[in-house]
Amino acid sequence: MRYQQLKIYHGLCPQKKAPKPRYATLRTLYLPDSHGTEILDAAALVLYFPNPETVTGDDVLELHVHGGSATVKAVLSAIPKCIGEGHIRYAEPGEFTKRAFLNDRLDLAQVEALSETLSAETEQQRRAAVRGSSGSLGRTYEEWRLKLLQARAEMEALIDFQEDQHFDESPTSLVSNVTDQVKAILKSINIHELASERSELLRNGIKVALLGPPNAGKSSLMNLLVGREASIVSGESGTTRDIIEANLDIRGYLCTFADTAGFRTLTETGRTDPNQPGAKIGAIEDEGIRRAKAKALQSDVIIVLASVEQGPSGGFELCYDLETLKLAADCQERMVVVNKRDAVSKQDLRALVDAFRDTTLRQIPGLEDVQPVPISCKEAEAQIQSSDHQADPDPDPGGIRLVADRLVSSFQDMTSLPATLQDLHGVTERQRQLLMQCRGGLEGYADTVGSVDGGYEEDGAGEVPDIDITMAAEHLRYAAGCLGRITGRGEAGDVEEILGVIFEK
Numbered sequence: 001m002r003y004q005q006l007k008i009y010h011g012l013c014p015q016k017k018a019p020k021p022r023y024a025t026l027r028t029l030y031l032p033d034s035h036g037t038e039i040l041d042a043a044a045l046v047l048y049f050p051n052p053e054t055v056t057g058d059d060v061l062e063l064h065v066h067g068g069s070a071t072v073k074a075v076l077s078a079i080p081k082c083i084g085e086g087h088i089r090y091a092e093p094g095e096f097t098k099r100a101f102l103n104d105r106l107d108l109a110q111v112e113a114l115s116e117t118l119s120a121e122t123e124q125q126r127r128a129a130v131r132g133s134s135g136s137l138g139r140t141y142e143e144w145r146l147k148l149l150q151a152r153a154e155m156e157a158l159i160d161f162q163e164d165q166h167f168d169e170s171p172t173s174l175v176s177n178v179t180d181q182v183k184a185i186l187k188s189i190n191i192h193e194l195a196s197e198r199s200e201l202l203r204n205g206i207k208v209a210l211l212g213p214p215n216a217g218k219s220s221l222m223n224l225l226v227g228r229e230a231s232i233v234s235g236e237s238g239t240t241r242d243i244i245e246a247n248l249d250i251r252g253y254l255c256t257f258a259d260t261a262g263f264r265t266l267t268e269t270g271r272t273d274p275n276q277p278g279a280k281i282g283a284i285e286d287e288g289i290r291r292a293k294a295k296a297l298q299s300d301v302i303i304v305l306a307s308v309e310q311g312p313s314g315g316f317e318l319c320y321d322l323e324t325l326k327l328a329a330d331c332q333e334r335m336v337v338v339n340k341r342d343a344v345s346k347q348d349l350r351a352l353v354d355a356f357r358d359t360t361l362r363q364i365p366g367l368e369d370v371q372p373v374p375i376s377c378k379e380a381e382a383q384i385q386s387s388d389h390q391a392d393p394d395p396d397p398g399g400i401r402l403v404a405d406r407l408v409s410s411f412q413d414m415t416s417l418p419a420t421l422q423d424l425h426g427v428t429e430r431q432r433q434l435l436m437q438c439r440g441g442l443e444g445y446a447d448t449v450g451s452v453d454g455g456y457e458e459d460g461a462g463e464v465p466d467i468d469i470t471m472a473a474e475h476l477r478y479a480a481g482c483l484g485r486i487t488g489r490g491e492a493g494d495v496e497e498i499l500g501v502i503f504e505k
């Protein structure tokens with residue numbers, strides 16, 4: 001294999017000695033067999049990495065040529081001439097990484113981390129992916145797997161013991177040692193599963209629903225966040241009936257923002273709609289509200305909007321929807337925002353917000369401690385329009401930045417891991433599924449052995465506990481197999497199947 005790369009080098013750089021490994025060397029590349037007359041690139045950089053200290057474990061020859069497509073094409077078509085057609089081909093998608101795995105340079109957890117790194121769209125996704133590339137996760141799972149295989153071997157030896165073999169350790173204490181190990185691994189698996197749920201939020205995006213009465217300013221707030229605090233990320237975004245969704249990057253966090261249909265308004269005076277008092281809710285609107293509720297129930301964060309509106313008597317009051325507030329109360333991360341603060345004086349605003357907090361929010365279990373955030377989309381929009389001319393613009397026009405700050409702090413709470421567990425951000429969904437299966441196997445083991453303390457004689461070699469050892473060993477084998485599928489160190493058939501799934505990405 002080594003000689004193939006050097007053959008290519010000598011074909012393109014006739015008369016030149018082999019490049020010093022791992023040093024960039026300036027070379028003129030020639031068309032092979034042109035006897036140094038036809039130049040392909042007058043100044044290319046050549047780098048030669050002999051195996052095994054290469055990223056793939058194979059020999060690597062890198063040719064850094066000028067970027068014009070004609071140059072690249074000419075060099076690529078010259079390469080087969082150096083070693084003969086049929087001896088070289090283009091790499092399959094992901095083949096370098098696959099070779100790195102097959103040559104033991106990467107374990108499967110690292111391969112997946114690489115795939116996550118390549119597809120990361122936001123800063124937090126990138127950070128989480130990088131955490132998985134250190135190889136520490138793979139080492140942990142391999143350590144557990146080897147422990148379980150060892151434990152299984154010991155359990156199986158007990159089957160022979162039943163046929164009168166001698167043991168240094170009493171069978172009861174052997175089973176109880178294995179059980180202790182299983183318990184320790186089960187505990188760690190729980191932590192890994194919890195951590196992976198947090199990482200999933202970073203990977204798949206945090207679902208945020210904007211709820212509130214019609215006209216409260218939900219669309220205005222979403223547009224302002226997109227304009228000032230977030231950027232729209234590629235990927236799915238679209239409009240379902242009455243729900244507009246966009247994938248946003250808010251300070252490095254991917255979130256799917258859903259601007260929902262307005263719920264009917266309820267004010268302190270109990271009207272249903274300030275624009276159409278007593279109006280009946282039509283079937284289409286009803287469906288929009290049903291969908292908005294469904295969206296809210298699936299969300300990780302709910303922002304409920306209320307707004308300052310003029311009531312029938314000419315005075316200002318807060319319009320809000322009780323149902324959306326109750327939905328928010330059931331969501332772990334929620335925020336209540338009062339829009340249109342510009343409609344009233346600061347003093348009146350404070351009175352309205354305090355009354356809202358004291359008489360409404362405090363009565364709803366779960367929202368007792370929520371402090372509403374007053375904003376004005378109108379003020380924020382006005383500043384955007386005039387920001388070119390303002391000498392000293394307000395750093396947080398309309399309070400939109402405060403909403404973003406609160407959101408980001410919720411995202412941090414939902415996704416952060418203690419410093420010692422940072423690497424667990426790399427646990428992928430596939431790995432989590434396998435960890436769950438592994439847990440199933442270990443729980444099966446625990447059910448099979450039950451309590452092995454007491455009830456057995458402990459003298460000499462002791463008696464074999466009255467448990468189904470074959471079944472217990474089988475549970476350990478299964479659990480170890482699940483871990484092997486995570487790192488790709490499992491049984492041969494399994495690994496082939498996993499490689500297919502991973503490398504097709």
Ligand SMILES: Nc1nc2c(ncn2[C@@H]2O[C@H](COP(=O)(O)OP(=O)(O)OP(=O)(O)O)[C@@H](O)[C@H]2O)c(=O)[nH]1
Nearest residue numbers: 213214215216217218219220261262340376377378
């Ligand atoms: N005075 C004032 N008006 C605002 C403010 N924010 C939004 N509006 C106005 O309120 C109206 C409704 O705003 P939207 O953002 O469309 O409200 P929405 O909640 O998305 O409305 P629906 O889609 O019908 O549920 C528009 O006329 C906005 O110009 C604000 O801060 N102050």
